[in-house]
Amino acid sequence: MIRTKTNPSAGDMVDYIQRIRNLREDADKTQAEIAEILGTSQTMYARYERGANELPVRHLIALCKYYRVSADYILGLSDKKKSI
Numbered sequence: 001m002i003r004t005k006t007n008p009s010a011g012d013m014v015d016y017i018q019r020i021r022n023l024r025e026d027a028d029k030t031q032a033e034i035a036e037i038l039g040t041s042q043t044m045y046a047r048y049e050r051g052a053n054e055l056p057v058r059h060l061i062a063l064c065k066y067y068r069v070s071a072d073y074i075l076g077l078s079d080k081k082k083s084i
Contacts (some may be wrong), residue, residue, distance in 0.1 A: 017051045019074050023067045024049075038062050 024034050035045035038059050047053040055063075064071050072078040 001073050016055065017049060017076050019054070019076060020063060023063070023074070025071065027067065034063075034066075037066055 008026075014078070031045050031049065032042040035042045038045065040059070044053065048055045048059070060071055060074060063069075063074060069081040070078065073081045
């Protein structure tokens, strides 16, 4: 599981919750559409965006592939969307 910014070990890491929301909105997709891609419910995906549930690694990988961005970008470890 990926820890949210509220986890003390996450330090000053950029909030991945905001990144996944921004990516979805920039792609003009609904939560339901992204949930379908991930094979989960809209309710569960909404919980990821609110930080109520942690994003599973398998969903992180799927989001990286779908949006064609690096995991480092989603996790806030880099501001570059794609790796070199």
